[in-house]
């Protein structure tokens with residue numbers, strides 16, 4: 001289903017190209033003509049931007065799960081409905097830890113859980129960011145074989161979908177950029193072999209700080225980029241910990257590198273503490289100005305300042321009223337739910 005390649009049943013509604021079912025195949029769930037995926041279709045990298053099916057830059061704004069091994073109960077039809085309809089989220093990041101009781105303990109089970117969350121996002125017209133959430137150990141090469149197995153499977157299974165973005169290493173740490181680049185150049189071809197047109201996001205040195213948290217900077221990536229096309233680089237920040245120095249690096253890097261903030265928090269890098277409203281607002285204003293997409297940590301009821309919901313929310317069915325939101329959740333909902341104005345020609 002692409003605008004450039006109409007199929008039987010294609011039609012246009014409110015200026016948006018749509019298709020009905022394709023003969024002989026199961027029709028994909030109708031994401032709705034006004035949804036982020038319905039409007040933007042298959043994404044691609046153009047220059048330093050993420051672009052939609054009309055080759056126009058788009059900024060995707062959304063939320064990240066907490067570790068799905070711990071907060072599975074937070075991801076259900078009611079919570080995903082709230083994210084799509086009330087938050088008007090463009091994006092749902094699926095944080096699949098590899099260690100800490102994650103993927104390595106049950107590869108088949110976690111692969112299947114990720115796929116079902118991809119489907120739940122697709123049914124609501126949201127992009128799904130599949131996050132291979134490496135964290136400890138920080139060298140992604142430790143998980144190279146697991147990454148190849150996992151991505152071969154999810155890329156084959158989701159190849160025909162338009163809503164999938166792959167994030168191959170959450171936060172490399174204690175590893176050189178050369179080591180990360182080597183990992184990326186081995187994992188990307190595995191994804192491309194199965195799903196040639198999807199956007200892939202590569203983590204950067206120093207917990208995806210473009211090297212800044214390791215005393216380096218974006219030059220190491222600009223001077224030695226990953227040898228692959230249609231890729232972006234991840235940048236992460238925690239607003240109470242990472243301020244002007246980091247914002248300056250992003251401002252410089254954004255003129256040279258396609259960046260995606262696949263994770264950030266309004267609090268400190270521990271995931272806890274108070275919301276830093278001033279720094280969070282400065283960051284979000286900068287990302288809006290640069291059209292850099294983002295996913296906030298976390299769409300969960302974890303008992304920590306970064307969580308969007310108050311503890312216990314996921315034991316119930318109400319994800320919509322203002323009373324279930326934390327300060328961070330209220331701030332993010334107010335930012336994410338504003339109109340996108342995605343270009344449609």
Ligand code: IDC
Pocket residue numbers: 100135170171207236238263269270271272297302304306
């Ligand atoms: C944190 C969680 C916390 C958990 C910890 C260890 O919020 O509940 O105990 O991980 O798994 C990151 C990581 C992300 C961290 C988050 C906050 O990507 O996994 O989540 N953070 O510390 N990078 C910087 C901050």
